[in-house]
Amino acid sequence: MHARDNGKPTRLLAAATFLAATGFCGALHAQSQKPEGASPGIFTCTDARGRTLTADRPIAECSDREQRELNPSGSVRRKVEPTYTARELQEREDRAREAAIQAARLTDERRRERALLVRYPNAATHDRERAEALAQIDTVTQAAKKRIAELGDDRKKIDEEMEFYKQDPGKAPGAVRRRLEDNTQSVAVQNRFIGEQEEEKKRVNARFDEERTRLKTLWSPQNGGNPR
Incomplete structure (x- = not known):
């Protein structure tokens, strides 16, 4: 037929x-x-x-x-079922693989959201942890600034010794010239470290801002959350 x-x-x-x-x-x-x-x-x-x-x-x-x-x-x-060509079969496999990847991403996202909500059940908890993270950075920054102040005092002493050789610094004792070089390098290291800490503060704030955006949705009354 x-x-x-x-x-x-x-x-x-x-x-x-x-x-x-x-x-x-x-x-x-x-x-x-x-x-x-x-x-x-x-x-x-x-x-x-x-x-x-x-x-x-x-x-x-x-x-x-x-x-x-x-x-x-x-x-x-x-x-x-339809009869598929090799190309169509490959396309179906690709679509199925992409769907599986998307499903895995969604599952992982839901898992991370649950973990985030457990860690930060309300806004006060999130604010407190942000403040603590920033305070730790400020502590190490203050230590670096204190070290720079100490190096400044050392530099004054070194400059006093170099005063005798200001007409010809090359005649200064090697030990004095090495102290001057070490002092200059140490100040540069501490300043670089302070700059890195400022960048770290930006990263910390950016992370907490991103989390806050997601948490606002999780805290919403529709999701049974408590933003306080």
Whole structure:
């Protein structure tokens, strides 16, 4: 039997009933083998032009779309998946892989949100931890500034010794010149360290700002949160 356009769904059931009534017993070929003794079925699909087609075997015009195999009574026996090219199979695999990645990302995001909410159940807790993090940075910054002040006092002593050689600094004792060089390098190191701490404060504030944005949603009454 060749695929034909029924036009109306009611003709499909009539065709199936007719085949059964007339004792149709030709072998039907499908994409998977039917159980031994299974009754003949009929395939149906809607092709790319919108036509409803039926046949006693998988329909070539619908190889790119799902088909249904009907029992003689008109009920659906099974669904036949489209026949995919190698490229189409690869595209399906790529889409499935991307969907799995997105699902994993969503699961991870939900996990991190739950952990964030446990750590910061309200705004006060979040504010307190931000203040503590910034205070720690300020502590090490103050230590660096104190060290710079100490190096400044040492520099005054070194300059006093170098005063005797201001006409020709090259005649200053090697030990004095090394102290001057070490002092200059140490001040540079401490200033660089202070600059790094200022950048760290910016990073800490940026992190807490980002968390705050996410937490506002988690704290919202709709989510049963408590922003206080």
